[in-house]
Amino acid sequence: MKAVHEAINLREGNLIAVYLCEKGVPAEVRGGAHHSVRGELYNIRGLLPEVWVLDDADAPRAKAFVQDYLELLRKAPEGEPWTCPACGEVLEPQFQSCWKCQGERQA
Numbered sequence: 407m408k409a410v411h412e413a414i415n416l417r418e419g420n421l422i423a424v425y426l427c428e429k430g431v432p433a434e435v436r437g438g439a440h441h442s443v444r445g446e447l448y449n450i451r452g453l454l455p456e457v458w459v460l461d462d463a464d465a466p467r468a469k470a471f472v473q474d475y476l477e478l479l480r481k482a483p484e485g486e487p488w489t490c491p492a493c494g495e496v497l498e499p500q501f502q503s504c505w506k507c508q509g510e511r512q513a
């Protein structure tokens with residue numbers, strides 16, 4: 407087990423973990439449990455959610471995938487987040503299907 411990314415929030419951590427799993431790198435999110443306790447704790451290192459790979463050998467390529475993903479987010483097309491019609495998950499505009507249930511975006 408090895409941490410490959412410190413996420414700004416649990417949502418970003420989950421998105422990256424799912425992205426890594428889709429790329430064939432088993433990953434999970436750890437930590438971040440103290441988020442809502444007190445605002446000033448938010449930025450203290452160690453309390454932010456981290457994305458971990460289950461196999462240390464995957465860490466180098468996982469880090470490359472994380473960079474790709476963050477780049478993808480920066481290049482995100484203009485648009486509004488959309489809500490999955492199947493499960494109600496709110497998704498970023500650059501996604502065409504729901505990461506949670508694979509539901510397709512409605513035109």
Ligand SMILES: [Zn+2]
Pocket residue numbers: 490491492493494495504505506507508509
């Ligand atoms: Zn969905």
